[in-house]
Amino acid sequence: MTKEELKPILEVLIFVSEEPIKLKHLYEILADEEPAEINLAVQELAQEFNSREGGLEMREIAGGWRISTRPQYHEYIRAYLKTKPSAKLSLASLETLAVIAYKQPVTIPEILEIRGVSSSSAIKTLLDRRLIVPKGRKECVGRPVMYGTSKEFLIQFGLKDLSELPSIEDFEELATT
Amino acid sequence: MVLEVEAIENGSETEPQANGYKVKLEVFEGPLDLLLYLIKKEEIDIYDIPIARITQQYLDYLSLMEQFDVDIASDFLVMAATLIQIKSKMLLPPDPTISGQEEAVEDPRKELVNRLLEHKKFKAAAEMLWTKVQVEQEVFTRALLDIDKENTEIAATVYDLIAAFKTVCDRQREEQEMEIAHEVMTMEQKMEELKALFTDSLEVNISRLFALAKSRTDLIMTFLTILELVKESVVRLIQDRPFGEIIAIKR
Numbered sequence: 120m121t122k123e124e125l126k127p128i129l130e131v132l133i134f135v136s137e138e139p140i141k142l143k144h145l146y147e148i149l150a151d152e153e154p155a156e157i158n159l160a161v162q163e164l165a166q167e168f169n170s171r172e173g174g175l176e177m178r179e180i181a182g183g184w185r186i187s188t189r190p191q192y193h194e195y196i197r198a199y200l201k202t203k204p205s206a207k208l209s210l211a212s213l214e215t216l217a218v219i220a221y222k223q224p225v226t227i228p229e230i231l232e233i234r235g236v237s238s239s240s241a242i243k244t245l246l247d248r249r250l251i252v253p254k255g256r257k258e259c260v261g262r263p264v265m266y267g268t269s270k271e272f273l274i275q276f277g278l279k280d281l282s283e284l285p286s287i288e289d290f291e292e293l294a295t296t
Numbered sequence: 297m298v299l300e301v302e303a304i305e306n307g308s309e310t311e312p313q314a315n316g317y318k319v320k321l322e323v324f325e326g327p328l329d330l331l332l333y334l335i336k337k338e339e340i341d342i343y344d345i346p347i348a349r350i351t352q353q354y355l356d357y358l359s360l361m362e363q364f365d366v367d368i369a370s371d372f373l374v375m376a377a378t379l380i381q382i383k384s385k386m387l388l389p390p391d392p393t394i395s396g397q398e399e400a401v402e403d404p405r406k407e408l409v410n411r412l413l414e415h416k417k418f419k420a421a422a423e424m425l426w427t428k429v430q431v432e433q434e435v436f437t438r439a440l441l442d443i444d445k446e447n448t449e450i451a452a453t454v455y456d457l458i459a460a461f462k463t464v465c466d467r468q469r470e471e472q473e474m475e476i477a478h479e480v481m482t483m484e485q486k487m488e489e490l491k492a493l494f495t496d497s498l499e500v501n502i503s504r505l506f507a508l509a510k511s512r513t514d515l516i517m518t519f520l521t522i523l524e525l526v527k528e529s530v531v532r533l534i535q536d537r538p539f540g541e542i543i544a545i546k547r
Binding site: 186189208233 | 326414415416421428
């Protein structure tokens with residue numbers, strides 16, 4: 120298959136996929152095609168798709184590709200769907216989430232050390248919202264549970280992967296001013 | 297002492313007090329938040345905290361919280377103790393047994409400052425996450441397709457049912473050598489009989505139901521009763537592929 124033939128196929132697959140579709144998955148479906156060719160076709164497709172500047176965009180989220188609406192048109196979509204944004208996370212939950220995102224895997228006592236305040240209710244909220252997941256236990260006294268961020272976290276925060284988070288040192292400047 | 301604090305979120309605002317003060321209390325997330333607030337308010341250099349002044353303000357704030365019956369979490373008290381400890385350390389002259397040459401006498405405030413800076417960093421990170429989630433909340437993806445991956449069943453049509461019925465009828469005709477008159481069951485009786493079959497398993501193959509029939513009349517009654525059961529939503533019929541077996545599932 121030529122790259123031009125591949126592109127529309129990739130486009131429909133990304134469109135129908137319920138979650139961001141991973142390249143690995145695309146390789147499986149297009150087993151006769153070279154993975155390198157698929158990679159290239161996806162890249163080009165994304166570029167072409169997004170250069171249209173339409174209402175939709177194709178992005179890499181949580182390690183896969185996804186077609187979604189552009190945020191600036193939310194007003195009209197909400198009017199159509201008649202929905203309101205879901206309840207926002209409290210600042211306490213967000214701070215806890217930030218600590219977990221940057222220090223993962225991290226235990227509750229370690230989070231307490233940084234935030235200076237116990238975070239158990241925030242942890243519960245984050246677990247309920249599936250933004251964090253237990254990541255085993257730390258081999259120390261009491262074997263506390265360690266937490267890390269989930270795939271849902273990447274999706275909800277629109278991140279390709281964890282490395283896309285700005286480095287914590289970038290906040291150093293903000294912190295000292 | 298009056299603390300005029302802007303109430304941000306869930307801040308408790310009190311009615312003007314008898315003495316005419318209007319005090320707005322911000323609910324601080326924790327002791328580090330409170331300290332950062334005081335440092336900002338007093339325009340203090342975080343690297344050179346006048347510990348005596350800050351400690352005093354911190355304690356004043358705690359007593360104010362007490363006055364308004366705000367529960368003071370133990371974390372706040374731990375921090376108060378830490379502040380007092382740092383303050384007393386700073387009052388003491390440097391240990392004379394350590395030779396004065398060494399400039400690197402550790403500033404007792406250092407650990408606290410590091411913690412404050414670390415905390416500030418994560419507060420900034422939390423704000424970044426907040427902005428991100430604001431944007432991403434307004435991004436929509438295609439609604440889920442109505443595909444039930446677990447059950448790739450096709451609803452059986454009444455014609456499939458008739459066909460299944462016919463097959464059994466034919467088989468019955470072949471097998472039956474002579475017909476002995478059976479007591480004719482009413483539909484109510486038949487219904488009870490069929491319903492009983494669903495007690496140990498929720499799924500029953502339709503051909504099994506037909507096989508149980510003792511005569512053609514009975515077979516017809518079984519067929520009518522199945523239709524009745526479907527109509528009354530007691531069972532539903534599914535067929536996992538075209539021309540496949542029809543399974544009755546109890547709803």
